[in-house]
Amino acid sequence: MTELAATFQQEAVAEAYQHRPPYPDEVFDRLEALITDEPRRVLDIGAGEGAIARPLAPRVEHVDAIDFSQPMVDAGKQRPGGDHPNLSWQVSPIETADLDGPYALVTAGASVHWMPWEETFARIVPHLTPNAQLVVIEHGPVDMPWWDGVMQAIERHSRKKNHDPKFSVVEAIRERGLLDLSGTARTAPITYRQKVADYVEQFHSTSSLARDLMTPEEAADFDTTVEEAVRPYAKDGVLELKIEAELSWGRPRA
Numbered sequence: 001m002t003e004l005a006a007t008f009q010q011e012a013v014a015e016a017y018q019h020r021p022p023y024p025d026e027v028f029d030r031l032e033a034l035i036t037d038e039p040r041r042v043l044d045i046g047a048g049e050g051a052i053a054r055p056l057a058p059r060v061e062h063v064d065a066i067d068f069s070q071p072m073v074d075a076g077k078q079r080p081g082g083d084h085p086n087l088s089w090q091v092s093p094i095e096t097a098d099l100d101g102p103y104a105l106v107t108a109g110a111s112v113h114w115m116p117w118e119e120t121f122a123r124i125v126p127h128l129t130p131n132a133q134l135v136v137i138e139h140g141p142v143d144m145p146w147w148d149g150v151m152q153a154i155e156r157h158s159r160k161k162n163h164d165p166k167f168s169v170v171e172a173i174r175e176r177g178l179l180d181l182s183g184t185a186r187t188a189p190i191t192y193r194q195k196v197a198d199y200v201e202q203f204h205s206t207s208s209l210a211r212d213l214m215t216p217e218e219a220a221d222f223d224t225t226v227e228e229a230v231r232p233y234a235k236d237g238v239l240e241l242k243i244e245a246e247l248s249w250g251r252p253r254a
């Protein structure tokens with residue numbers, strides 16, 4: 001576990017996570033369409049508080065949601081759909097999790113870059129159905145005219161130094177010989193309206209901007225800088241965000 005991945009164990013990060021934007025519904029339509037085997041069981045790795053697992057559970061036979069952060073799993077159980085009968089939670093590193101396959105789909109929403117790939121793939125591949133796919137999903141707001149101002153705050157306060165915006169986790173996994181990529185897709189944008197205060201707070205759900213990594217003064221400086229950057233674009237204290245998601249899928253190899 002890297003030092004930054006450990007921040008997901010913090011209660012404040014799990015609390016702030018509810019302010020991240022939802023995945024567009026199209027993500028779940030596409031995930032469902034990628035299941036071609038029976039049983040329609042899904043393994044969600046690095047499930048967090050279930051942003052993928054909770055909406056997917058009623059659409060399939062079962063979802064096993066695995067995450068090594070107890071606070072994230074506890075938050076997920078309390079969130080809408082967190083107690084669905086098709087959904088099981090397990091607090092464990094994926095590398096050593098108890099798996100109850102076979103799984104016809106494996107989902108990884110903003111999580112696989114945190115994991116030790118060889119150990120993770122060695123653990124999951126024996127539990128897959130013959131045509132099961134691994135889907136890596138990323139999402140977030142696009143076309144933000146306020147972004148330069150927000151970037152200043154991120155660059156000043158982020159604990160993640162030397163961030164490479166061109167890094168592609170899917171490419172890196174392919175280069176290791178661990179994924180036969182068979183498709184990619186980008187969803188149509190959805191509109192998501194969010195209070196400025198909640199937009200600011202969701203940054204503290206990221207591993208590199210967690211509140212517990214900052215002094216109260218530093219967190220206040222971050223919040224003020226972001227708020228000032230976005231305020232001119234808000235109407236009655238609410239921002240309109242355009243959210244898109246990207247999916248990449250293929251057959252994982254051990």
Ligand SMILES: C[S@@+](CC[C@H](N)C(=O)[O-])C[C@H]1O[C@@H](n2cnc3c(N)ncnc32)[C@H](O)[C@@H]1O
Nearest residue numbers: 008046047048051067068069093094109111114
């Ligand atoms: C950015 S969050 C994504 C959560 C969720 N999939 C989503 O899309 O919102 C990344 C999650 O991966 C979990 N994680 C990181 N490394 C892990 C590992 N080796 N085993 C299990 N969970 C892990 C973290 O605890 C965190 O909850």
